Amino acid sequence: MADTVLYEVSDGLATITIHRPEAMNAMNTEAKVALRDAAQAAAADPAVRAVLLTAAGDRAFCVGQDLKEHVGSLMADRAEGQGSTMSTVREHYNPIVRALTQMQKPVVAAVNGVAAGAGFGFALCADYRIASDTASFNTSFAGVALTADSGVSWTLPRLVGPGRAADLMFFPRTLTVQEAHELGIVNRVVPAAELAAEALSVARTLAEGPTVAYAALKESLAFGADHSLDEALEKEDELQTRAGASEDHVIAVQAFIAKEKPKYLGR
Secondary structure, eight states: OOOTEEEETTTTEEEEOOOOOOGOEEEEOHHHHHHHHHHHHHHTTTEEEEEEEESSSEEEEEEOOOOHHHHHHHHHHHHHHGGGGHHHHEEEEEHHHHHHHHSSSSSEEEOOSEEEEEEHHHHHHEEEEEETOOOOEEEGGGGOOOOOOTTHHHHHHHHHHHHHHHHHHSSSSOOEEEHHHHHHHHHHOGGGHHHHHHHHHHHHHTTTTOOHHHOOOOHHHHHHHTSOOOHHHHHHHHHHHHHHHHHHHHHHHHHHTOOOOOOOOOO
């Protein structure tokens, strides 16, 4: 991976760190490619049982597109009569979102500061979000005459409802972490000094848990959000059959009977 995104795997946990603190972790082309590759690597690696998505520094999680790079590309496109700059959605953002949301393992986001635009979108892709008490959130897109990308049109309405999502998209403003917590955007708020340790603890707990069951839970929640009750019941039957056939289910039942803590294998 490039220096703009750090990638490390240890004891079943992949840690992906957006690493451009001098630019508030804005996404230039190098960072977008590196984040895409890191997310896809974590999704494909059977040794990875959970992912922690975080960022360097204490000012920002990610402020989205690097507009300094973007404006140069945009002006070059206009001069040459091309539109290649906006292909970044298809080439970078969409693959990142698919990797994070569809991987068969849980993703934890540790939001250490401002999460805006695509940075907000990446945080929303996680299954569980822990934020520092100094974090904030902003959709930002309409503020630069753009529409939603990085999955926000899909993730945000599912968390806050379509009415609130429309308000936040048409009238972008900074949400405090307390507001984000009340809206259900953030699962847990901790003091800034405790964020790294708390997020690591949560992610490690998930990495040591029943990975097949977590994957099924992730799939069932996404499916249930836009299917009928009967369809959701059929999906629950399918996924429960899968989870029930896992080694971890046997381990869990045996440990329960023996009144011991289960030691899951992730399969």
